[in-house]
Amino acid sequence: MKTTARPPVWLLVTWGATRLLLLLFVFKVWVFPGPDVTSDVSVIYQGWFEVLRTGSFPLDDVTWQYPPAAALAILSPGLLPFLDYAHAFFCLAFLADLAAFALLGRAGRRPGRSMRGAWVWVVGVPLLGPTVYARYDVMVTAVAVAALLAGARHPRVMGALIGLGAMLKVWPALLLVGVRRWSVWLAALVSVSGLAALFAVSMPGAFAFLTFQRDRGTEVESLGSLVFHVARHHGWDGQVLLNYGSVEFVGPYVGLVSTAALFLTGMAFGWLLLWRLAATRFGTRTAADAAFVAVLMFTVTSRVISPQYMVWLIGLAAVCVCLRGSRMGLPAVLVLAASGLTLLEFPIWFSHVVQSDTLGVCLLVARNGLLVVATLVAARVLWKETAPRDTPARLPGQASRTRESSVPS
16 A cells, blocks of 8 residues: 555655746736747736636637637636736636646556556646746646546547547647547537527627638747748848747748648658557557647647647646557657757747857757657557558457447547
């Protein structure tokens, strides 16, 4: 009993110490180096809050690029009227972090599970620094973690949570990639349809975000941005500007690189479709592993890799390694390493990234390189475990028994 009791105690101590540090930074008791990452909450989010509370989406603000249920996250600090907006938001982000930690800790103590998932979350989140509490992505990630962990016992709950997550920030829809039970898909569809109809009827401009998102360029931290970071040293005459809410490259050939990124995203979708058609073995780990691979692929190929995107990967990696026998350990470690480098490139040395100097470019090459390697390794593991090269033909009865023994996911 003593040996099984120790890990949770150390887990709690580590979580408490690291989260206290994050709160001290976002509450500005201590000042974190680099630009102020909390300004997005006190300026942008609070500005949206004032518009949303009138019953309309911020239609004149191109930085609003989120699905309609994101309004729930932005309005949520109103639940704590005794705090100012920013402080209330930080407290709610902290609670979302706590919820994900509690879910992973509880899951890790069940048969066939491991506490490694909780450790990945405990270690990974503070590697992103105060940014993680100054964006609503940690709330979305908590919903995604809950969805994946609910899949085995409560498939309809899983589907409903995936639908909610997709309406908060789109990417949780990728959790359906490795799901075979129609009950999960149906619950997700009902959830999305219900929320979409509710917001479309009650608040004008619910889907204006689609236009704003379409017009984004190549952000300075993305994989494609490396082309322009290098090109600036060889006569390229473009600029780095704040555009559509992020720091992007603007100038010759930016549109071409952005189109190439979309093409790579299309290729990623094609690979996932091919994998789904070829996969023959779906087990307890398949849904989490497939979700991790899908989000890695779409993050790496995106025109934008904002620092807060890393919390998505940390959450999914944590769920993967929470399942005993998972072979996603190496990709999870690579994601943790990439998260540490992300903290260095933003906010600590973001000025070097913007200037495209040697330090900034090296940080981006290392961080994005780790993400590319993690994606390739994770995709290879998923394929080998679920789509073996030589799969013997199965009798109808055998196929039926296989389906019955598989956990949805």
